[in-house]
Amino acid sequence: MNAPSSKSMSSxxxxxxxxxxxxxxxFAALPDVEALKGPLAEFCCGRAIKGTLILAPEGINGTVAGAPEAIDALADYLFVSGPFGARLAGAEVKYSFAETAPFLRMKVRVKPEIVTLRAPQVDPNRQVGTYVEPEDWNALIERNDVVLVDTRNDYEVGLGTFQRALDPHTSSFVEFKDYVEKHLDPNKDRKVAMFCTGGIRCEKASSYLLSQGFEEVFHLKGGILKYLEVVPEEQSRFAGECFVFDERVSVGHGLELGNATLCRACRHPLTEADRSHADFQEGISCPYCAGDVAKHQSAAERQRQMDLARQRGLSHMGDAALTDAERRRQQKKAQAERSRRANKG
Known part of the structure; x- marks a missing residue:
């Protein structure tokens, strides 16, 4: 058995x-998660891999980064040679690349669920909806008899989503059950298609819908990230950027670094328009936390420490990575402007 790889990664x-x-x-049966935690953390830390991996009796979930050879070794450990045996065979795996380290430290956590829904009747190891390959997704979501639902949280949807997708306006995944109860009806919504960042949330959501009597449930295999990786931009039905849970903040087509940044006070992702708002102050406040004085005071002190560190030629924890990411965004913006002028002339 070989470790899974991204077929189109070379592109x-x-x-x-x-x-x-x-x-x-x-999603896999891992009743021995406590025994697996220590060796997995030791393996990653010994190879300078950083990020977060969540273990639960229902499976594994997470994102990590490191040198290519270290990540390849981890893939072998998880899927071939390590203590997981064959239990993670067929895992959903996506690879991308970054110029600077996306994470500051390594964490292996044991939790009750790898994605929290708090619905005991749901078991993706037993029942899930129909997987739809990214190449077939456009044809499905353009059908008039299909209800398209974004299972992500509101701040993620705000950065980008598929055309005509319904936004549940949730702040956490556990609220998805309430959305289904109030807005979806198995007697009317005969065909429901769902998507999320990497595929895990909509896989669990599809299992939940089936448990509630919905007959035909579809979900995007590999999530938005796989779609952005393999579907050409000129054929894409995804508008905007995809939020990711690391210091890159967002990615676009081809999994290129996006333009979004994070508010350091409230951690809300910010678009260019958000950063032009009167309530935005670099490192201190944004339109989404304008009235939270306590957050602003804490963020202002943090920003002061960062500024002092930069004046002394030092990095403030992971802020060197943030600075590099912002520099690359500005370079990307300048390059786009040069291309626009050249095409115009």
């Missing part, structure tokens, strides 16, 4: 970057 434009990023999840 990504960032393969010359020094950090390889692996996003992985798999």
């Amino acid at each position: 990504l434009p960032q393969t010359d970057h020094p950090y390889k990023v692996m996003a992985v999840y798999k």
Whole structure:
């Protein structure tokens, strides 16, 4: 058995970057998670891999980054040679690349669920909806008899989503059950298609819908990230950027670094328009936390410490990575402007 790899990874434009990023999840029976935690953490830390991996009796979920050879070794450990045996065979794995380290530290956590829904009747190991390959997704979601639902949280949807997708306006995944109860009806909504960032949330959501009597439930295999990786931009039905849970903040087509940044006070992702708002103050406040004085005071002190560190030529924890990411965004913006002027002339 071989470790899974991304079939189209060689086509990504960032393969010359020094950090390889692996996003992985798999619903699988892991009753021995406590015994697995220590050796997995030791393996990752010994190879300078950073990120977060969540273990639960229902499986594994997480994103990590490191040198390409370290990530390749981890893939072998998880899927071939390590203590997991064959239990993670067929895991959903996506690779991308980054110029700077996306994570600051390594964490292996044991939790009751790898994605929290708090619905005991749901078991993706037993029942899930129909997987739809990214190449077939456009044809499905353009059908008039299909209800398209974004299972992500509101701040993620705000950065980008598929055309005509319904936004549940949830702040956490556990609220998805309430949305289904109030807005979806198995007697009317005969065909429901769902998607999320990497596939894990909509896989669990599809299992939940089936448990509630919905007959035909579909979900995007590999999530938005796989779609952005393999579907050409000119054929894409995804508008905007995809939020990711690391210091890259967002990615676009080809999994290129996006333009979004994070508010350091409330952690809400910010678009260019958000950063032009009167309530935005770099490192201190944004339109989404304008009235939270306590957050602003804490963020202002943090920003002061960062500024002092930069004046002394030092990095403030992971802020060197943030600075590099912002520099690359500005370079990307300048390049786009040069291309626009050249095409116009």
